Amino acid sequence: MLGVSIMQTQKSAPEIQAYVDVKSGFTDYPYFQDSTARRAESQRAFIHGSAYEPDYLYPKLDRLYDTVEGKTTFAERKRDTYEAILELEANKGSGVISDEEYEFYAGGHEMRLKKMMLVEAAKRLREAGNSQAVQTARQEFMQLNHEIYGEIDEAVFGAMMATESRRVANFIPADERTRNIQQQLLRYFDMHEFQGEEAELLTNSELIAIQKELHRRFGKELEEFPDTPDDVYYDATQCADIMNRAINADGFDGGKWKFEVSHEISIVSTHVAKKRIYLPATTRRNAAELRRLYLHERGVHADRSVKGEATGVRLLKYGTAKSADVEEGDGVLYECAEAGTMENPSINRARDRYIVAGLALGADGQPKDGRQTYEMMWRLLAVKYAEDGFITEAVEARAKKEATVHDDNAFRGTNWAMPGVIYSKLKVYYEGIMKDAAYYRQAIADDRLSEAMDDSHIGNIDHTNPQELYFAKRIIAKQQAVAA
DSSP: OOOOOOOOOOOOOOHHHHHTTTTOOSGGGGGOOOHHHHHHHHHHHHHHHHHOOOOOHHHHHHHHTOOOOSSOHHHHHHHHHHHHHHHHHHHSSSSSSOOHHHHHHHHHHHHHHOOOOOOOHHHHHHHSHHHHHHHHHHHHHHHHHHHHHHHOOHHHHHHHHHHHHHHHHOOSSSSSSHHHHHHHHHHHHHOOOOOOOOOOOOHHHHHHHHHHHHHHHHHHHTTTTTOTTTTTTTHHHHHHHHHHHHHHHTTTGGGGEEEEEEESSSSSSEEETEEEEEEEEOEEEHHHHHHHHHHIIIIIHHHEEEEEEEHTTTTHHOOOOOHHHHHHHHHHHHHOOOOTSSSSSHHHHHHHHHHHHHHHHTTTOOOOOOOHHHHHHHHHHHHHHTTTBOOOOOHHHHHHHHHHHHHHHHHHHHHHTTTTTTGGGHHHHHHHHHHHHHHHHHHHHHHHHHHHHHHHHHSOOOTSSSHHHHHHHHHHHHHHHHHO
16 A cells, blocks of 8 residues: 555544545646646647647646535545555554455555546646756656556557567658658567557457447447438537437436537546536537447446445545446457457557657657657558558648647647656556457457456456455445445
8 A cells, every 4th residue: 555554543444434435536647737738739739839838837737736615625535545555555454444445445545546646746847937846747757657556567668569560661651751750660660660460359259259249238238329421420519419319228327328529628528527418619520420439438438336335335436446447448359349350449449559658768769758659659650551652742741640649648738858757547448458458359269248248247346356356246235235
């Protein structure tokens, strides 16, 4: 835990339960958002090269310690969470909760406390007035990132970059402009040698098996989606309307969950406490893309939260210390299963994010800032998207836009100018996919896919970890016995 000890203070069972159930729920990434308009303007300047890094504001960071009447303040939530961790540790041997329960509950609270501390570190990083303060804030920010989201897997990154290296080497440019882009990449790969082969995650037949199980579970809701061609697109309001019809089709959680359009976000965001799934105002998707998005947001994030809430164990609603990566991995795999192939935007986006994280963090031996990461990434994407050997202006524009979005995901909360200083959550998507793919592959081989999917939806846990899954089931059984 946090390495802090206090004198033993015996508490009653109800008092200890109150610490178990303390409202420690906290999400870090909303504090790293700017307005949609400012973000779009800053990204345009960044892509065009008129600014070395985007000029973002982080208004929620600036207001971190504000008091809003009738709401729990950030400082109060942090204090209550910290106190709960200390008291649970002090009463670890009281007999009210077992050592295993202590680790389970206190671990979840500690993970949320670290996310609060991460946001505070980002605020200090933004406001640091001298070089020493900047250095201290940088170290704290990255240490907390490592503790929350883990280290980059250099072998996985290396295998991805080996694939990219072969793609660049085998590419035949059709004009001088395209050749110049290839040459820049070739010079990089001449100085950086990568090895390894990317492992196959799931076969198409395994994906179809998962797809059939998803349709069995969510079929009534999916019937609400229009059967329109892929060139028919819906704007944000239409997308929300379609998905609201779907989420209400089978009486999910008594109609409490809603899809809503927000002008304050740049990516789709699920808010568990408010039971809302927010769509950026710029959302534009076709019916097939909407079905995939729905299975990710409602089928994973919302469903795991509701199932966890139904157990009466608060932690299972908001997530254990180890649940984040496999929850995101589940969402992406559901999208892949609905598409019937691993070759779809969801898996490609997760892979590209992992490459961006590795480049920025220096998994190739040289940490990079936002601009350096972007310049490398857009060229890799341009070669991948080239048409008959041509990197046209349209291809380059697409590559630069996607690279900027990935960069934005990595460097949000920072000023983009510090090499190796990123918000490293973006890498957990692919790591979660790898864990979930192995989990479902084994379940299919054992002919227990339905049971495995049930287990992945008992709450926000790491269902790929047999020990955590087993213990979560014990906690649920104990809670049900008490309720009875």
